[in-house]
Amino acid sequence: MSSSSPHLWSPVRWAENGSVRLAFDQLTEQRDGEPLLLATGLGVNRLWVPDGLCRMLAAQGFAVARYDQRDGGESTHLPPTTTRNPITALFAKRGEAYTAEDMADDAAAVMDALEWHSAHLLGISLGGAVAQRVALRHPDRVRTLTSMAAVPGDATGLRTMRYIRLRTLAKFARLKFPDTPEGAVAAGIAASRLLASPNRPLDEQAVREAAERNVDSGVHDQQAQSRQIGAQWHGPPISAIARPTLVLHGEDDPLIKPGAGKAIASRVRGARLVLLPGVGHELPERAWHAVTTEIREHATSAHHPPAPPAR
Structure with missing residues (x-):
């Protein structure tokens, strides 16, 4: 989890995809760098991506922007539907509110508002699945794709469940908090505990x-x-x-099995898989250097593809 300095990020701006308004902002450092758009995870706002990680991406030459997905953060929240439980929603035959194509188009709308014809994409958790779909639906807008801690973007229903640790999912389903600021803080702490690597001590105070x-x-x-x-x-x-694809996944991910990352890398031609030791379903500071270095090398190799082997 993160929070943001008001001086480190631009004022919030808005992109539109039909009736949906999408909140986004841009890092004030390295704004003339290579465009890189961050897509965040299930339900959470854009502040969950740590500022320190974003600044390290900027130091690697990227102009970083982030946005709240629909039904998250400051972006448009849609009306309630009959399916109100995330586990039940996995097995629904069709979405009642919108499609995954709509969510992919949201990312393109944010790029339009930024006046970016194309960008590197970094999608985390649900954002990783969204980024995969953007690469399919809008390939000309994607310079490179980095999918982190995500399931394959075309997995649905029971096919999704093979990649999810059911014990952790059940723990999430049992969490109940009041709809108050205090409840949101308690939920944030509980989620961070569940998503952290079980093989490393958790800094409870942080x-x-x-x-x-x-x-x-x-x-x-x-x-x-x-x-x-x-x-x-x-x-x-x-x-x-x-599109050139990098797959990152924590070896200790307690929610999405590393096998999900392996499946993505095996199915996308030319994709490269990097497993992050000691990392759960999270973005801990100890992993920032590895993550940003891998993304920089990925973008550079896309600009300068390796020479074909000599004959």
């Missing part, structure tokens, strides 16, 4: 301070999460992705 700085009700808004999960993909399989 987790609490981060939750208090970023009071995000989306962490426990199961109705909004259900609408996001319920958004069905009707496009081609991820094997059709033709």
Whole structure:
């Protein structure tokens, strides 16, 4: 979890995709760098991506922007649907509120508002699945794709469950918090505990301070999460992705099995998989250097592809 200095990020701006308004901002450092758009995870706002990680990406030559997905943060929240439980939403035959194509188009709308014809994409958790779909639906807008801690973007229903640790999912389903600022803080702390690597000690004080700085009700808004999960993909399989692809996944991820990252890398032609030791379903500071270095090398190799082997 993170929070943001008001001077480090631009004032919030808005992109529009039909009736949906999408909140986004841009890092004030390295604004003339290579465009890189961040897509965040299930239900949460854009402040969950740590400022320190974003600044390290800027130091690697990227102009960093981030946005709240629909039904998250300051972006438009859609009306309630009959499916109000994220687990139930996984098995729904179709999304009641919107499609996964709509969510992919949201990212393109943010790029339009930024006046970016194309950008590097970094999608985390649900954002990773969204970024994969953007690469399928808007390939000309994607310079490179980095999918982190995500399931394959074309997995639905029971096919999704093979990648999810059911014990952790059940723990999430049992979490109940009041719809108050205090409830949002408690939810943020509980989520951070569940998503951290079980093989490393958790800094409880840092987790609490981060939750208090970023009071995000989306962490426990199961109705909004259900609408996001319920958004069905009707496009081609991820094997059709033709953009340079990097797959990052924590070896200790307690929610999404590393096998999900392996599946993505095996199905996308030319994709490269990097497993991050000691990392859960999170973005801990100890992993920032590895993550930003891998993304920089990925972008550079896309600009300068390796020479074909000599004959």
